[in-house]
Amino acid sequence: MGVNSGTGELKQVLLSQPTNVQKGEQLNEIAKKWEISTIDEALVKQEFYRLQTLYTGLGIDVEIATPAETMPHAVFARDLGGCVKEGVILGNFAREIRKSETEFFHSVLETLAIPIIGEITGAGTFEGGDFAFLNEHTIAVGLLDRTNQEGYRQLQEILEPLGYRLHAVPMNPDYLHLDMCFNLVTPDIAIAYSKGLPAPFLELLDELGITLIEGPESEVFTHGYNVQSLGNRQVISLAQNTTINEKMRQKGLTVHEVAITETLKLGGGVHCMTFPLQRL
Numbered sequence: 001m002g003v004n005s006g007t008g009e010l011k012q013v014l015l016s017q018p019t020n021v022q023k024g025e026q027l028n029e030i031a032k033k034w035e036i037s038t039i040d041e042a043l044v045k046q047e048f049y050r051l052q053t054l055y056t057g058l059g060i061d062v063e064i065a066t067p068a069e070t071m072p073h074a075v076f077a078r079d080l081g082g083c084v085k086e087g088v089i090l091g092n093f094a095r096e097i098r099k100s101e102t103e104f105f106h107s108v109l110e111t112l113a114i115p116i117i118g119e120i121t122g123a124g125t126f127e128g129g130d131f132a133f134l135n136e137h138t139i140a141v142g143l144l145d146r147t148n149q150e151g152y153r154q155l156q157e158i159l160e161p162l163g164y165r166l167h168a169v170p171m172n173p174d175y176l177h178l179d180m181c182f183n184l185v186t187p188d189i190a191i192a193y194s195k196g197l198p199a200p201f202l203e204l205l206d207e208l209g210i211t212l213i214e215g216p217e218s219e220v221f222t223h224g225y226n227v228q229s230l231g232n233r234q235v236i237s238l239a240q241n242t243t244i245n246e247k248m249r250q251k252g253l254t255v256h257e258v259a260i261t262e263t264l265k266l267g268g269g270v271h272c273m274t275f276p277l278q279r280l
């Protein structure tokens with residue numbers, strides 16, 4: 001079980017069914033241009049089903065969580081925490097409306113017999129959208145709108161004794177999470193809004209031999225960088241993001257397109273919706 005990289009072959013994921021999406025509040029700058037009460041829940045459900053079907057069709061096992069109606073943002077299961085090969089580190093949501101998700105996902109993971117190796121607590125906040133493997137031993141942690149210094153410190157306390165090296169990536173909070181700006185798609189290629197990434201992080205990527213497929217700031221807001229790596233040079237990406245999809249194909253990647261537009265209005269995409277449970 002477990003996840004030992006960001007680009008190993010994806011075998012099992014956790015998705016969380018959308019519920020009551022209009023009852024939330026818009027929590028981030030990316031989502032704020034849409035009035036939440038106008039979001040079409042039936043369409044969001046259809047899109048969820050589309051993603052689920054795509055995963056299943058690709059031979060990836062999908063576990064489905066069914067959150068309570070009080071958890072309109074739980075559809076972004078990624079944010080529950082981080083998964084390494086030893087088990088899951090549960091996060092601590094920064095926004096009040098998402099706090100109850102931790103207990104919910106805790107029980108879901110227990111039911112699935114997934115070990116929980118730590119939890120961020122107290123003044124520390126950490127959301128899984130900020131957690132990115134760079135290689136088997138190196139993990140980048142975004143410090144934007146949701147994960148704070150104390151959350152990062154607690155993560156170090158949990159992961160460094162296990163042999164992981166962590167790197168903080170402070171960025172503009174308007175971009176919400178690291179996974180809105182940066183995603184590794186093969187062991188040595190990432191897609192990124194590079195102008196938004198801090199210089200020490202760009203240097204680290206260079207040292208690790210990771211090259212970038214780059215794009216403009218506007219693609220942060222169209223969820224262009226929020227792709228899901230499947231391993232074996234394959235990714236799931238949004239059908240409408242033709243420019244970034246073409247750039248990935250030019251690098252020899254196989255891009256599986258999914259038609260998701262309505263869910264994006266809540267400020268998350270395919271990567272945010274997917275919590276990887278197992279990669280080989």
Ligand SMILES: NC(=[NH2+])NCCC[C@H](N)C(=O)O
Binds near residue numbers: 098128177267269271
């Ligand atoms: N990993 C992500 N980028 N998640 C997006 C989360 C969006 C959600 N509406 C929130 O603001 O919390």
